[in-house]
Amino acid sequence: MKSNKIFMEYTKNDLINFLLLMIISLLIIPITVKSGYWYSSILIPWLCLALASIGQQIVMGYAGQLALGAAGFMAAGAFACYNLILRVPDIPFFVALALSGLIAAAFGILFGLPSLRVRGIYLMVATLASQFFIVWMIDKFGWFKNYDSSGIITAQDIVIMGKSFTSPLEMYLVIVFVVTVLTLLAINMARGSTGRNWMAVRDMDIAAESMGISLLRTKLQAFAISAFYCGVAGALFAFTYLKSLEPVAFDIKLSFKILFMVILGGLGTISGAFIGAAFILLFPVLLNSIGNNVFHGAIDATIISSIEQVVFGVLIIIFMIYEPLGMAKLWDNIRLKFKKR
Amino acid sequence: MTQERRFPIGSPILEVKNVSLSFGGVKAITNASFSILTHEIKAIIGPNGAGKSSMLNCINGIYKPQQGSIIFKNELLSKVNPNLIAKKGISRTFQNLALFKRMSVLDNILIGRRLHMNANFIQVAFQTNKARKEEIENRKKCEEIIEFLEIDDIKNTPVGKLPYGLQKKVELGRALATEAEVLLLDEPMAGMNVEEKREMCRFILKVNDEIGTTMVLIEHDMGVVMDISDNVVVLDYGKTLADGPPSEIRANQDVIDAYLGVAHD
Numbered sequence: 001m002k003s004n005k006i007f008m009e010y011t012k013n014d015l016i017n018f019l020l021l022m023i024i025s026l027l028i029i030p031i032t033v034k035s036g037y038w039y040s041s042i043l044i045p046w047l048c049l050a051l052a053s054i055g056q057q058i059v060m061g062y063a064g065q066l067a068l069g070a071a072g073f074m075a076a077g078a079f080a081c082y083n084l085i086l087r088v089p090d091i092p093f094f095v096a097l098a099l100s101g102l103i104a105a106a107f108g109i110l111f112g113l114p115s116l117r118v119r120g121i122y123l124m125v126a127t128l129a130s131q132f133f134i135v136w137m138i139d140k141f142g143w144f145k146n147y148d149s150s151g152i153i154t155a156q157d158i159v160i161m162g163k164s165f166t167s168p169l170e171m172y173l174v175i176v177f178v179v180t181v182l183t184l185l186a187i188n189m190a191r192g193s194t195g196r197n198w199m200a201v202r203d204m205d206i207a208a209e210s211m212g213i214s215l216l217r218t219k220l221q222a223f224a225i226s227a228f229y230c231g232v233a234g235a236l237f238a239f240t241y242l243k244s245l246e247p248v249a250f251d252i253k254l255s256f257k258i259l260f261m262v263i264l265g266g267l268g269t270i271s272g273a274f275i276g277a278a279f280i281l282l283f284p285v286l287l288n289s290i291g292n293n294v295f296h297g298a299i300d301a302t303i304i305s306s307i308e309q310v311v312f313g314v315l316i317i318i319f320m321i322y323e324p325l326g327m328a329k330l331w332d333n334i335r336l337k338f339k340k341r
Numbered sequence: 342m343t344q345e346r347r348f349p350i351g352s353p354i355l356e357v358k359n360v361s362l363s364f365g366g367v368k369a370i371t372n373a374s375f376s377i378l379t380h381e382i383k384a385i386i387g388p389n390g391a392g393k394s395s396m397l398n399c400i401n402g403i404y405k406p407q408q409g410s411i412i413f414k415n416e417l418l419s420k421v422n423p424n425l426i427a428k429k430g431i432s433r434t435f436q437n438l439a440l441f442k443r444m445s446v447l448d449n450i451l452i453g454r455r456l457h458m459n460a461n462f463i464q465v466a467f468q469t470n471k472a473r474k475e476e477i478e479n480r481k482k483c484e485e486i487i488e489f490l491e492i493d494d495i496k497n498t499p500v501g502k503l504p505y506g507l508q509k510k511v512e513l514g515r516a517l518a519t520e521a522e523v524l525l526l527d528e529p530m531a532g533m534n535v536e537e538k539r540e541m542c543r544f545i546l547k548v549n550d551e552i553g554t555t556m557v558l559i560e561h562d563m564g565v566v567m568d569i570s571d572n573v574v575v576l577d578y579g580k581t582l583a584d585g586p587p588s589e590i591r592a593n594q595d596v597i598d599a600y601l602g603v604a605h606d
Binding site: 193 | 439444
């Protein structure tokens with residue numbers, strides 16, 4: 001934060017980082033990565049879940065409200081998008097996506113109401129309601145699933161300006177676009193007065209109130225924006241990764257996964273959402289391939305997958321003990337060390 | 342205070358009338374009344390547990406008194422809520438430091454500018470002209486305050502990492518940033534050494550002199566109280582014991598008794 005500020009809080013380094021990331025994601029990856037596996041099993045779910053983690057980050061890392069139920073809002077977004085495309089003729093995909101985010105945001109406000117009365121672990125329990133209620137609602141009323149009896153609905157193709165985006169690479173590009181825009185907006189909010197108000201409420205709510213911050217508005221705003229991000233992420237997740245819509249995919253396990261991504265990645269950082277999502281998603285893949293390559297079938301596959309879980313759990317515990325501020329902090333420390341030399 | 346003041350003491354700006362507050366059976370304040378005049382520095386003193394902090398909390402809207410009324414600029418403060426009262430122009434600091442620990446000094450002080458920043462989250466997200474302009478303007482104001490308080494070198498440090506004396510300064514800075522008409526300072530000099538206290542007094546007097554902010558401060562150091570305040574109100578067991586200029590308070594037998602604990606005969 002020296003005098004080389006170019007635009008608001010953005011320094012020259014920020015701009016360089018941004019350009020580098022754009023070059024990597026829009027040029028290098030599409031040119032070098034040819035296999036569909038990388039797109040559809042790693043990059044696409046990573047970006048979708050990173051987006052949901054940003055949502056969780058806003059409500060938990062910035063506004064300090066322990067909420068658990070990101071997957072519920074993702075389900076709301078996914079089914080909203082499905083129904084909008086199904087029922088509104090010729091609705092542009094991005095409009096449907098934005099509207100599904102807004103519908104999820106409405107749910108966010110509703111389920112954020114308990115935050116005005118309870119806090120901490122009790123709030124977490126209260127917000128579980130969103131998880132169970134939304135999934136139950138979709139299951140219970142056939143209208144949401146267009147009275148499909150099979151239980152699994154195929155998601156519509158993504159059509160933008162008459163062109164359908166169906167190959168893994170095309171879908172990846174759509175996601176990169178959405179994630180880039182929403183991430184920039186999130187960074188703007190986090191660094192601007194909006195984010196400051198959230199953090200003030202997180203750090204000391206009485207003082208925040210005495211400075212003229214309305215707790216009601218700030219908390220609900222955080223819940224709504226968080227749910228918006230989760231809703232959009234959920235719609236993308238269903239349309240590009242799952243390629244189907246089933247309420248079961250958005251169960252409590254997914255909520256916990258997103259929670260871990262945020263905690264491991266580093267609370268109160270946007271980059272932490274991406275790092276955490278990558279870690280949680282890629283680590284099992286890595287362990288799996290190590291297991292397969294090192295033991296070469298000497299050990300039963302089921303045992304390997306159990307060992308994976310154990311190693312994963314132990315690593316999370318070790319991590320939380322030695323770097324409670326998450327991987328984003330670890331990354332900062334490493335960078336600082338190199339800078340000093 | 343021999344020379345003429347730029348902002349002479351005027352009519353009452355804040356009136357506390359017959360306020361009583363109790364928590365269950367414990368009476369914190371009983372029928373306390375006093376008024377605070379525009380542009381004055383008013384000290385609230387009294388032994389521990391006299392209800393001084395509770396009084397500030399009532400004015401500030403954190404507690405709702407069971408009886409009595411608080412009138413600010415001829416308007417009854419009836420809807421009790423700290424953020425509404427902040428909007429009316431009353432700001433404060435806290436006894437046990439209520440800073441935003443993980444945020445930098447500059448960000449803490451910027452929160453004090455909250456009521457001067459009106460861009461909504463969409464304008465902030467898209468960095469519209471309005472959001473950018475107000476951010477730049479308010480940052481400039483905060484830089485001025487930081488310079489005034491001589492904490493330039495620590496402005497990007499997270500507040501939680503600062504020593505106590507500096508944190509007290511940051512909290513004063515945050516309250517100043519609000520540009521409120523009335524500042525409630527709850528023991529701004531507690532735990533400071535003589536040097537730091539002198540500095541803090543200088544800041545308080547300077548602000549009062551230059552911008553005319555009305556100050557209400559709770560302080561235990563009698564030397565400081567007698568030096569800087571225009572008027573002193575003494576609370577004891579939740580009651581107003583005395584109210585007047587320092588010289589009068591010093592000579593008041595009731596006050597001496599309350600402090601020394603003389604047995605009445």
